[in-house]
Amino acid sequence: MQAIKPQVSLKELTTFKVDSNADGFLQLDSVDDIIECLSQIQQYDQRLVLGGGSNILMVGDYSGLILYPQLFGINLLDESDNDVLVAVAASENWHNWVLHSSQQGWHGLENLALIPGTVGAAPIQNIGAYGVEVEQFIDYVEYIDLDSGVQHLKKQRECEFAYRDSFFKKAGQGRYLVTQVVFRLLKQPQLNLTYQPLASYFEDKPSVNPADLIERVCEIRRSKLPDPELIPNAGSFFKNPVVAESVYEQLKQSHPDLVAYPVDEGFKLAAGWLIEKAGFKGVKEGDVGVHTQQALVLVNYGETDGRKIWQLAEKIQQSVLQQFGVVLEAEVRIEGRQA
């Protein structure tokens, strides 16, 4: 069992790579470790479970306890003619798991290749890309309630999955620690080519197999998204806003090229389009900026103060609100705000 370390730098543990020190930092190497450390963990009111740090912006030091699970292992639990049930520990790398599952002949996750981060974080914001959301392939999630110390299992339908949202995310930071995610994957691939660029790419190919799809998804992502190892970022900074049909109709009248698509609650607007139209694509302010290829991604060109990134984000939010009357909500978790 490891001890709580004081004043640990989070700079290299988050993909925005800004300065931030945590008051306390606790690495947890097993589920038993977590249970043994509970009373120490519970002494902190403010807690944050850290995975790969690819969806977090630190805007100051963290005056609480960072929990850093290091839980590994992939286990085939059950198998039928059609599918497999596989338990994957929280700290496994997401992309490696996608590759591994496909190599084993377990299918469904192809479109989610190359998303950074860990398996344990995937259900938190219900990661999604190119027409697929992870909720479609989760059977249940195992987690520990850090307030009570009780270990739970939540079936997929109880996880309250929605667009970049879940029961775990709604509960706020530091309450639940996901220990493993159990996936139900298909033995016969049913490739999802609903995302237009995938459909048009494979249109004239005689056949497409899961490995081809993974390769194409990776190519598209590499061409559009900055590699956090080279240009620190946290992917899409904002969620695509969902508006009522009446709001969409009004906007479409004044902006015929508006990019949006229908969803149950109305229309989902492309936040990248709004940001680009507001004039921010490729903008650089000091050492922070908006990516030149993808307006939804804020990038760090060498800034050490996360507040500068947040300031640019707020400026974008205000400008989009003024120009379109639409509220942009951060997808990235903002942490380290001082009270």
Ligand SMILES: Cc1cc2nc3c(=O)[nH]c(=O)nc-3n(C[C@H](O)[C@H](O)[C@H](O)COP(=O)(O)OP(=O)(O)OC[C@H]3O[C@@H](n4cnc5c(N)ncnc54)[C@H](O)[C@@H]3O)c2cc1C
């Ligand atoms: C270049 C780039 C591209 C991206 N593309 C996409 C994309 O296409 N689709 C998409 O959905 N996301 C995308 N993201 C965002 C990010 O990769 C995902 O949100 C990912 O799931 C975060 O994983 P992580 O391990 O880095 O989580 P972290 O950033 O460490 O944490 C994110 C949240 O999850 C919580 N958390 C992490 N692990 C656990 C755990 N074991 N138990 C409980 N809570 C936990 C944290 O407390 C925090 O609230 C992208 C990010 C980057 C940098």
